[in-house]
Amino acid sequence: MPTMWLFLTRRLRTWLILTVVVPLATGLLRRVGQVIERRTGSTPVTRALYKAGDLGDRARSTLRGGRRRR
Secondary structure, X not given: OHHHHHHOOHHHHHHHHHHHHHHXXXXXXXXXXXXXXXXXXXXXXXXXXXXXXXXXXXXXXXXOOOOOOO
């Protein structure tokens, strides 16, 4: 499987990572934050996990040409 990446161009690999892997990872971080928050309440860890999820949303919005919130 790793050798399959050799056949993809660098630009295509970057696009795949940004459109598939990053949204999945940030969604997973947000979900883990929700589960932990339900069990223990709001902690610095849960807030950091939510911020990581929001970072992915902001990056995706910026790449799509969305307006930045202040």
